[in-house]
Amino acid sequence: MKHAVVFAGALVLAACKPDLAGDDALVTSTRLLAVRGEPAETAPGATATYTAFIAVPGGDDYAGAVRYAFCDALKPPAENAVVASACRDASTLTDVGTTNPVVAKTPADACSTFGPVTRSTGFRTAAPDETGGYYQPLRVDVPHVAPAFHLARLSCGAGQAAADVATEFAARYHANENPHISGLNGTAASRSVSLDALPSNARVTLTVHWAKADAEKYVSYDADSASLVDRRESMQLAWYVDGGALETESTSVAESDPATSSSNVFFAPASGEIHLWVVLRDARGGVDVLSRTLVVAR
Amino acid sequence: MCRDARLGARLGVLVVVSAGLANAAPPPPPLPNDDVVVRGVRPKEETWDARFGGPEAAGTAGAEGDPAKIVEDLPGVAHASLGADPLVLWGSSSSDTRILVDGVEIPSLFHGGALRSTIDGDLVGALTLTPGAYGAGYGRALGGLVRIDTRELPRDGWHGALDVNVLDSSAWVGAPVGERTRIAAGGRVGYLDRTLPAVGVDHANDVFPIPSYGDYFAKAQMDLRAGESLDALLLGSHDSTTTTANEEDPAHVLESATRTGFERLSLRYRRTLGDGAHVEVTPWVGRDVNTYDAHFGANPERLDEHDVRWGLRAEERAPVARTVTVALGMDATGTHAALERRGSLTLPPREGDVTVFGQGPGSDSSSDRFDAAIVDVAPYASLDWALGPVNVEPALRVDGYLVDASRKTPRVGQTPSIGASSLVAYVEPRLSVRARLSSRVTVLASAGLYSEPPAPADLGAVFGTPTLHASSGEHASVGEAVELSRTLSATLTGFYKWMSGLPVRDPSAIEELAHALVGNGVGRSYGVQFLLRQKPWHGFSGFLAYTLSRSERRDTTGGAFRLFDEDEPEVVTVAANQVLGAYTLGIRVRYASGQPRTPVIGTFYDEKDDVTEPVFGAQNSLRLPAFFQLDVRAARRFVLPGDMTLSVYAEALNVIDRRNADDYVYDTRYARRGTISNIPILGVVGVRVER
Numbered sequence: 001m002k003h004a005v006v007f008a009g010a011l012v013l014a015a016c017k018p019d020l021a022g023d024d025a026l027v028t029s030t031r032l033l034a035v036r037g038e039p040a041e042t043a044p045g046a047t048a049t050y051t052a053f054i055a056v057p058g059g060d061d062y063a064g065a066v067r068y069a070f071c072d073a074l075k076p077p078a079e080n081a082v083v084a085s086a087c088r089d090a091s092t093l094t095d096v097g098t099t100n101p102v103v104a105k106t107p108a109d110a111c112s113t114f115g116p117v118t119r120s121t122g123f124r125t126a127a128p129d130e131t132g133g134y135y136q137p138l139r140v141d142v143p144h145v146a147p148a149f150h151l152a153r154l155s156c157g158a159g160q161a162a163a164d165v166a167t168e169f170a171a172r173y174h175a176n177e178n179p180h181i182s183g184l185n186g187t188a189a190s191r192s193v194s195l196d197a198l199p200s201n202a203r204v205t206l207t208v209h210w211a212k213a214d215a216e217k218y219v220s221y222d223a224d225s226a227s228l229v230d231r232r233e234s235m236q237l238a239w240y241v242d243g244g245a246l247e248t249e250s251t252s253v254a255e256s257d258p259a260t261s262s263s264n265v266f267f268a269p270a271s272g273e274i275h276l277w278v279v280l281r282d283a284r285g286g287v288d289v290l291s292r293t294l295v296v297a298r
Numbered sequence: 299m300c301r302d303a304r305l306g307a308r309l310g311v312l313v314v315v316s317a318g319l320a321n322a323a324p325p326p327p328p329l330p331n332d333d334v335v336v337r338g339v340r341p342k343e344e345t346w347d348a349r350f351g352g353p354e355a356a357g358t359a360g361a362e363g364d365p366a367k368i369v370e371d372l373p374g375v376a377h378a379s380l381g382a383d384p385l386v387l388w389g390s391s392s393s394d395t396r397i398l399v400d401g402v403e404i405p406s407l408f409h410g411g412a413l414r415s416t417i418d419g420d421l422v423g424a425l426t427l428t429p430g431a432y433g434a435g436y437g438r439a440l441g442g443l444v445r446i447d448t449r450e451l452p453r454d455g456w457h458g459a460l461d462v463n464v465l466d467s468s469a470w471v472g473a474p475v476g477e478r479t480r481i482a483a484g485g486r487v488g489y490l491d492r493t494l495p496a497v498g499v500d501h502a503n504d505v506f507p508i509p510s511y512g513d514y515f516a517k518a519q520m521d522l523r524a525g526e527s528l529d530a531l532l533l534g535s536h537d538s539t540t541t542t543a544n545e546e547d548p549a550h551v552l553e554s555a556t557r558t559g560f561e562r563l564s565l566r567y568r569r570t571l572g573d574g575a576h577v578e579v580t581p582w583v584g585r586d587v588n589t590y591d592a593h594f595g596a597n598p599e600r601l602d603e604h605d606v607r608w609g610l611r612a613e614e615r616a617p618v619a620r621t622v623t624v625a626l627g628m629d630a631t632g633t634h635a636a637l638e639r640r641g642s643l644t645l646p647p648r649e650g651d652v653t654v655f656g657q658g659p660g661s662d663s664s665s666d667r668f669d670a671a672i673v674d675v676a677p678y679a680s681l682d683w684a685l686g687p688v689n690v691e692p693a694l695r696v697d698g699y700l701v702d703a704s705r706k707t708p709r710v711g712q713t714p715s716i717g718a719s720s721l722v723a724y725v726e727p728r729l730s731v732r733a734r735l736s737s738r739v740t741v742l743a744s745a746g747l748y749s750e751p752p753a754p755a756d757l758g759a760v761f762g763t764p765t766l767h768a769s770s771g772e773h774a775s776v777g778e779a780v781e782l783s784r785t786l787s788a789t790l791t792g793f794y795k796w797m798s799g800l801p802v803r804d805p806s807a808i809e810e811l812a813h814a815l816v817g818n819g820v821g822r823s824y825g826v827q828f829l830l831r832q833k834p835w836h837g838f839s840g841f842l843a844y845t846l847s848r849s850e851r852r853d854t855t856g857g858a859f860r861l862f863d864e865d866e867p868e869v870v871t872v873a874a875n876q877v878l879g880a881y882t883l884g885i886r887v888r889y890a891s892g893q894p895r896t897p898v899i900g901t902f903y904d905e906k907d908d909v910t911e912p913v914f915g916a917q918n919s920l921r922l923p924a925f926f927q928l929d930v931r932a933a934r935r936f937v938l939p940g941d942m943t944l945s946v947y948a949e950a951l952n953v954i955d956r957r958n959a960d961d962y963v964y965d966t967r968y969a970r971r972g973t974i975s976n977i978p979i980l981g982v983v984g985v986r987v988e989r
Contacts, residue, residue, distance in 0.1 A: 018972030
């Protein structure tokens with residue numbers, strides 16, 4: 001900030017945030033990166049397998065404890081958070097298991113607690129997210145790591161739609177499936193490079209690929225128009241390394257963008273082995289994780 | 299008795315007569331001369347009223363030539379964060395304060411970011427701030443009043459002004475037309491949003507978007523018979539902002555666009571009768587627009603509100619005996635709103651929400667489309683009884699609110715809508731007692747009941763509650779005014795407010811259908827304020843304003859009180875101006891306690907959205923650092939031929955370049971906390987030519 005008399009433009013120059021940006025992509029301690037449910041969307045009473053992906057600096061496998069528990073508390077609409085603050089209270093939690101992965105049965109009342117099924121006449125039901133989805137919160141605790149919540153997508157139907165629209169929705173809706181990362185490649189100075197022999201101190205563009213079908217098409221109920229709309233999943237990628245640096249922590253591909261890849265820039269150190277993790281998420285909560293060691297040649 | 303009956307009869311017919319004046323009234327007789335001044339029995343100012351003339355207010359350092367900006371310096375007013383509406387009066391939200399221009403309600407006194415007022419400074423004749431405990435002639439506000447009297451248009455040839463500065467440019471011109479009519483028109487255009495990019499300031503909109511703004515007015519005054527006049531006033535204002543951040547990543551892009559504005563057209567009929575009675579009738583119509591369209595990544599947020607507004611104020615104030623003056627009046631308004639909302643139920647934030655600056659909305663998405671109408675008809679009467687040195691003014695106002703929402707329950711499929719409607723009357727007695735203890739000392743006490751209807755946007759079945767009722771309040775104040783000299787005065791006022799039925803979010807996890815808001819909020823505020831004011835004396839003028847207060851809210855029945863989001867225990871302003879020949883020098887010093895904030899004491903990870911979310915500690919248990927700012931102003935006036943003057947002015951705000959904290963902000967993982975700073979040292983220069 002300049003310490004000089006400036007004209008009105010200074011109003012904005014100074015009214016800015018302090019630079020608090022840290023390197024969110026740098027893994028310096030054990031960190032939970034993602035939780036994948038398989039299948040990625042379940043009906044109440046159905047079984048799914050949940051896997052927590054936990055990064056450890058150096059790329060070692062995580063061998064510690066993981067505790068899974070469903071949260072039964074409905075978030076008050078007044079709370080500006082993804083889950084109820086009560087989900088931090090043990091009394092609202094139903095233990096699922098302590099193995100990783102863990103197999104769990106989706107609560108039978110999930111669509112009335114967290115979905116559009118009316119529990120009692122005259123009371124509000126949960127609101128969907130922008131994709132029309134409803135979610136059962138699954139708390140995941142890893143020692144010495146902030147609690148995490150996975151939102152397990154529920155098959156609950158079209159919410160407040162009229163009967164004919166709900167019937168059409170049931171016929172056309174395709175339950176979410178997890179995306180799959182199909183490849184990772186790197187380029188430096190416009191030339192392809194081996195991830196096992198990256199140039200020292202190079203600026204390497206890393207590109208993650210997935211299949212076209214992984215960005216699934218689906219129908220969603222639009223309350224504004226009281227009709228179904230055809231949509232396509234957007235894709236979001238979170239990037240992590242335990243050394244070197246990344247240009248950005250996240251990249252994404254918008255719903256309207258047919259691209260099947262996304263790139264980030266990795267600033268390689270002088271030498272050594274760097275571990276890279278990439279989490280690919282689709283808009284409906286599907287997940288895949290890539291874990292890869294990058295070798296920087298001396 | 300006979301006289302009282304005549305008053306009522308006059309009031310009853312005034313509405314009809316004034317509506318037909320333009321077409322039906324015969325041409326008025328020629329006026330004897332140009333010195334027609336409408337005089338009558340005017341409502342008194344309360345001890346805690348702060349009334350400033352337009353030029354005096356405009357010349358205050360820090361006002362940037364804008365007289366309405368003086369309100370932020372006056373006692374009873376909290377210091378506002380940059381970009382916030384600075385009308386938190388006696389611990390009430392700014393939305394609880396009514397702004398009236400010649401008796402016509404407007405929705406906002408300031409353009410976005412409070413850089414400028416929406417009323418052209420050249421139109422402002424005087425500004426009166428009443429932070430609470432106001433008289434029966436006004437209502438619909440649990441906070442206070444800001445009343446602007448527009449200037450009387452000149453009778454002696456044409457007048458006008460052109461003002462160009464780094465923020466905006468404005469101009470007006472006015473002239474007599476014939477013997478009895480005067481007209482004036484003007485406007486202002488802001489260009490800061492365009493000049494900043496032009497001078498290479500990037501990311502100007504990252505935190506506080508700079509608005510594109512403008513406003514205009516037209517006024518006509520016509521002298522009718524002796525002591526009788528008719529004014530027409532057209533007002534308009536518009537603001538728009540656009541913001542884009544994180545545009546390289548569609549998943550985290552933040553885009554928002556806002557558009558607000560209003561238009562008003564009013565007539566004001568005034569007549570002073572031979573017995574000293576004064577009659578004033580003001581019908582008006584207008585429209586407001588308020589739109590907000592944003593995207594937080596893939597999550598859209600939208601509010602679209604279009605209101606048609608109308609109103610009618612009619613009052614006759616007349617002496618009915620040597621010591622008794624009676625006022626009878628009618629104050630009616632209507633709002634017919636068409637609304638669309640979409641997005642998270644938690645946006646936009648409300649008073650009492652626990653959040654941090656920049657926190658995104660929840661991923662829940664709802665939508666609603668509805669109409670709402672609020673009509674308030676409020677007859678009132680007051681009696682001013684002089685008992686020697688004591689004046690007693692009992693008053694009664696009855697606000698009858700018709701509140702109508704087009705949908706009682708959320709839309710389900712194609713289910714036809716069933717509306718909700720309520721008609722509730724609030725009887726509001728008010729009492730004011732003024733005792734003149736000596737020629738220099740006056741003591742005044744006031745108390746009364748007040749009410750405020752719900753906002754139309756709160757009447758939706760999804761985001762609000764269609765059956766929401768008006769809030770109510772009790773105000774009490776006692777003060778002393780001392781005239782230390784002919785130009786130096788001091789006032790000390792203590793105040794207490796109790797507010798109930800405030801709309802707050804339903805804290806229930808399983809809430810009733812169409813009850814997102816409940817009228818369970820309670821508020822209280824109390825404190826003292828002091829104003830030492832020097833009116834112009836040998837070229838020197840200024841004031842010292844001090845407020846010591848506490849404001850609290852309770853969101854649930856039986857719950858504990860917490861601090862009001864904008865509670866500021868201490869606010870001090872010292873402003874002084876000195877005229878030295880052609881030069882005017884000014885200085886302003888402001889201090890304010892920091893506003894409360896809620897600390898972040900932990901985090902959890904939202905794995906689906908890859909976002910770290912905060913865990914909050916006790917609500918409003920943390921305070922921002924105190925605010926302190928020093929501003930200076932200098933102006934040089936040159937006399938030009940043709941009765942014209944040229945003024946060159948310069949202001950420097952925050953000359954000590956103090957980094958005042960406007961809010962706390964956190965990194966994305968809530969591991970580090972910083973502060974958003976208010977303006978640095980800032981210069982505003984301008985040139986003004988006027989005649």
